[in-house]
Amino acid sequence: xxxxxxxxxxxxxxxxxxxxxxxxxxxxxxxxxxxxxxxxxxxxxxxxxxxxxxxxxxxxxxxxxxxxxxxxxxxxxxxxxxxxxxxxxxxxxxxxxxxxxxxxxxxxxxxxxxxxxxxxxxxxxxxxxxxxxxxxxxxxxxxxxxxxxxxxxxxxxxxxxxxxxxxxxxxxxxxxxxxxxxxxxxxxxxxxxxxxxxxxxxxxxxxxxxxxxxxxxxxxxxxxxxxxxxxxxxxxxxxxxxxxxxxxxxxxxxx
Ligand SMILES: C[S@@+](CC[C@H](N)C(=O)[O-])C[C@H]1O[C@@H](n2cnc3c(N)ncnc32)[C@H](O)[C@@H]1O
Numbered sequence: 001x002x003x004x005x006x007x008x009x010x011x012x013x014x015x016x017x018x019x020x021x022x023x024x025x026x027x028x029x030x031x032x033x034x035x036x037x038x039x040x041x042x043x044x045x046x047x048x049x050x051x052x053x054x055x056x057x058x059x060x061x062x063x064x065x066x067x068x069x070x071x072x073x074x075x076x077x078x079x080x081x082x083x084x085x086x087x088x089x090x091x092x093x094x095x096x097x098x099x100x101x102x103x104x105x106x107x108x109x110x111x112x113x114x115x116x117x118x119x120x121x122x123x124x125x126x127x128x129x130x131x132x133x134x135x136x137x138x139x140x141x142x143x144x145x146x147x148x149x150x151x152x153x154x155x156x157x158x159x160x161x162x163x164x165x166x167x168x169x170x171x172x173x174x175x176x177x178x179x180x181x182x183x184x185x186x187x188x189x190x191x192x193x194x195x196x197x198x199x200x201x202x203x204x205x206x207x208x209x210x211x212x213x214x215x216x217x218x219x220x221x222x223x224x225x226x227x228x229x230x231x232x233x234x235x236x237x238x239x240x241x242x243x244x245x246x247x248x249x250x251x252x253x254x255x
Contacts, residue, residue, distance in 0.1 A: 006119075007072020009178045010050065014076070016177045017052055020219045020227075024211050027228055028235065029114060029143055029248050030056045032205065036139045036250060037062060041109030044133055046099055047116030051077030057112075058084065058092040065108070067097040099126050107135040114143035115246075118182040124193055131197035136255040140199055143207065146247045147172040147184030153245055156213035187247040199251030205235035206244025 006013070016022045030053060037043065041062055045054040048066030050073055058064045068074050077094045084092065097103075099113070099120075111134045117123045127142065134140050151166035154174070166174055176182035187204040194202045211227055219227075234240035241247070 005070070006049070006068075007070040007075075009180070010070075010072055010076055012178050014050060017050065019216070020214050020224070021177075021208060021211060022052075023224070024228060024231060025143075025207055025246060026052050026056070028205070028207050028231055029053065029141070031232075032248060032250060033057065033110065033112060033139070033141050034060050034062075036141070036252075037110045041138075043110045043112060044102075044106075044108040046102065046111060046113045046130060046133075048077060048094065049073045049115070051080045051094065053112060053114060054092060054094070055080050055084065058088050061091075062110075063091045064093070066092070066094040067102060068094070069096065069098050071096055099129055102129070102133065104132070107133055108138060109135055110139040110141060112141045112143075114141070117142065117144040117185065118176070119180075121183070123185050123190065127190070127193045128197050131194070131199065131253070134199075134253045136253055138253050140194060140251050140253065142190060142194075142249045143246055144190070145176070145182050145184040146206070146242075146244055147186050149243050149245060150174050150184055152243055153212050185247075187242075187249060190247075190249045191251070194249060194251040198254050200254055202249065202251035203236065204241075204247050204249040206241030207231070207235065207246040207248050209234050209240050209244045212245040 043057050043062050043064045045066040048054045048068050051066055054064045054066035066077055074094045081092050111130050113130050120126055151163040155163035173181050173183045191202045191204055
């Protein structure tokens with residue numbers, strides 16, 4: 001499936017996003033990103049999809065530009081924007097674009113790229129391009145799939161043959177939530193790239209360590225707060241974080 005057709009899986013992505021695994025991911029990532037940007041700062045949300053993080057950051061007072069290749073995903077994002085109060089709507093814009101072709105020289109206090117690199121063949125060029133759009137002192141926030149834990153979800157779900165194959169071959173790719181093959185990265189390699197492209201205070205957190213295999217049968221809303229607190233507690237601690245399905249790498253651009 002060409003990536004500019006992500007809108008074809010828009011309904012399935014929305015179901016995932018609204019489900020427990022999506023909610024945990026969005027909440028953990030939002031809290032970290034919102035805590036790193038100065039009040040009122042500008043944000044580029046590259047590969048914004050249906051606008052989940054764009055809207056949350058806008059509601060938190062930041063000025064956000066969401067960019068995506070898929071006009072269908074942007075239609076969904078604009079529907080969410082339309083629900084916001086007028087003052088918030090003025091702080092939020094969406095436009096069609098790509099990492100590769102986004103206007104050179106345009107910089108932001110924060111650049112987010114969440115859940116996108118896993119669909120690209122390689123992360124290096126994308127991170128270099130995204131880094132160029134961060135203002136000095138600004139934040140780069142990357143969320144992608146953790147290659148080191150490939151097979152763990154499959155094992156916890158009882159697909160032992162596939163889990164063993166993924167683990168024995170050291171495969172970086174596997175079938176993700178949407179039935180599409182997604183490629184993982186090594187968190188340390190992404191942190192090293194961020195340092196190479198001019199960032200310090202680089203950190204990475206595991207996202208969905210204990211919750212990646214959950215589905216509606218094994219979860220109810222009364223568990224959410226305790227589960228998110230548990231995930232937060234483990235997110236920067238070894239050995240737990242290395243088993244997370246996703247990882248969230250952040251860094252601050254050297255002034
Ligand atoms: C899994 S969704 C993630 C959406 C959102 N960032 C989130 O975290 O919920 C991936 C999005 O990346 C977009 N995308 C894929 N390749 C892209 C590229 N090269 N440049 C910009 N967006 C891209 C897709 O259209 C899709 O909407």
